[in-house]
Amino acid sequence: EAQVTQNPRYLITVTGKKLTVTCSQNMNHEYMSWYRQDPGLGLRQIYYSMNVEVTDKGDVPEGYKVSRKEKRNFPLILESPSPNQTSLYFCASRRRGASEQYFGPGTRLTVT
Amino acid sequence: AQTVTQSQPEMSVQEAETVTLSCTYDTSESDYYLFWYKQPPSRQMILVIRQEAYKQQNATENRFSVNFQKAAKSFSLKISDSQLGDAAMYFCAYRTPTGANSKLTFGKGITLSVRP
Numbered sequence: 001e002a003q004v005t006q007n008p009r010y011l012i013t014v015t016g017k018k019l020t021v022t023c024s025q026n027m028n029h030e031y032m033s034w035y036r037q038d039p040g041l042g043l044r045q046i047y048y049s050m051n052v053e054v055t056d057k058g059d060v061p062e063g064y065k066v067s068r069k070e071k072r073n074f075p076l077i078l079e080s081p082s083p084n085q086t087s088l089y090f091c092a093s094r095r096r097g098a099s100e101q102y103f104g105p106g107t108r109l110t111v112t
Numbered sequence: 113a114q115t116v117t118q119s120q121p122e123m124s125v126q127e128a129e130t131v132t133l134s135c136t137y138d139t140s141e142s143d144y145y146l147f148w149y150k151q152p153p154s155r156q157m158i159l160v161i162r163q164e165a166y167k168q169q170n171a172t173e174n175r176f177s178v179n180f181q182k183a184a185k186s187f188s189l190k191i192s193d194s195q196l197g198d199a200a201m202y203f204c205a206y207r208t209p210t211g212a213n214s215k216l217t218f219g220k221g222i223t224l225s226v227r228p
Contacts, residue, residue, distance in 0.1 A: 042220045044218070090157060100159060
């Protein structure tokens with residue numbers, strides 16, 4: 001089954017404790033991206049990747065890092081999480097040239 | 113920069129009735145995609161319908177259809193014969209087909225409730 005997976009689905013952590021949210025897709029898609037969803041703001045792009053070893057900032061990259069060492073994986077790293085990073089996070093992927101973007105199930109992160 | 117505006121934060125519809133969700137966008141591009149996504153309580157993002165800007169014909173998917181007015185930069189979603197399972201948050205989104213980062217730009221969303 002074609003899908004985008006994220007882990008963990010839920011995470012409660014404390015300020016400053018480094019964490020990684022994993023994202024993996026099995027569709028051989030070139031393009032992957034991370035979004036965060038906050039009430040009243042919709043979804044906003046954090047980082048994106050056009051292909052392996054090619055990443056760039058989206059609209060709200062502060063406090064986040066990413067890497068793309070393999071085509072299928074695009075982890076989101078929070079080196080020192082803060083409460084303002086409490087949010088719902090989505091990973092998404094798309095084949096180059098295609099219109100449809102596939103979303104993961106979301107990760108609910110709470111930073112206390 | 114492209115922007116997507118959903119001015120109604122909430123709407124309600126009676127089961128079996130028709131409801132229209134509004135969306136406007138701003139862009140200087142001539143070629144782009146428009147989407148409506150549904151987000152039920154499970155939080156999964158589900159693509160409802162898509163429209164290519166170069167197509168004059170409005171997209172339709174079963175009970176869902178759009179009214180695409182390119183000159184007015186308007187992209188409304190019509191849900192016919194509303195069902196209880198249609199209750200969700202709906203997001204309008206825009207994307208250019210080309211470019212280094214043809215990201216999705218989302219509106220703030222609208223919460224649709226369906227009254228039995």
